[in-house]
């Protein structure tokens with residue numbers, strides 16, 4: 001068997017209960033047309049990942065994500081300017097984000113927050129943009145989807161200062177059990193990506209055990225962060241099924257219990273229509 005690092009991982013067995021990929025980037029996975037989107041979500045559905053939230057990180061991506069959400073009923077969108085791209089964030093850009101985020105099938109304002117790892121945009125520009133997106137989420141009555149990389153303290157502080165929206169999701173939660181506890185105390189929801197399956201991620205494993213049902217989600221953040229044992233290979237929404245099974249093992253719970261929790265939490269957090277099939 002060839003172990004080509006560029007090859008997608010195999011599609012895993014279908015989960016016993018359908019789940020939602022709470023955060024993915026279908027465009028960055030290579031989808032361009034409606035047919036591409038449908039093919040990708042068909043693959044996801046074969047693994048029991050029946051719906052996805054595709055996330056934009058700039059304006060071109062946001063326009064695409066909003067379109068994609070109208071092409072396939074299993075696709076929803078989230079819109080914001082990514083913290084690494086906030087160096088120049090004009091009033092015209094803000095109006096455009098606001099217009100796109102108002103679309104019916106946009107279920108969250110995000111990803112927004114702070115990224116002190118890449119440092120592509122100055123911290124003060126990132127913080128200003130984060131404050132603006134928090135306010136937008138509150139005005140639109142939509143969930144706030146946080147990107148927090150090496151910036152836990154400032155993210156939590158700014159949420160406190162601005163007043164958090166009703167629903168806040170920490171996408172690709174990257175803190176340890178102490179940060180998880182502080183987020184849970186505030187009522188925030190933790191979304192676990194493939195990183196939670198990595199063997200050396202002990203703090204993250206503890207965080208995943210700590211979050212009660214109703215307060216955690218599963219996501220791919222595809223095409224990045226492919227779950228173990230396929231780390232380094234491309235990622236797609238169907239790989240959420242690997243992460244759900246890892247979460248079940250970490251928590252010592254049945255796969256169907258975790259899948260059910262992930263699905264009902266996503267339906268609540270993103271106000272998705274609840275579906276009876278799958």
Ligand SMILES: [Zn+2]
Pocket residue numbers: 111147148171172
């Ligand atoms: Zn992110």
Ligand SMILES: [Zn+2]
Pocket residue numbers: 023024025055111221
């Ligand atoms: Zn992302």
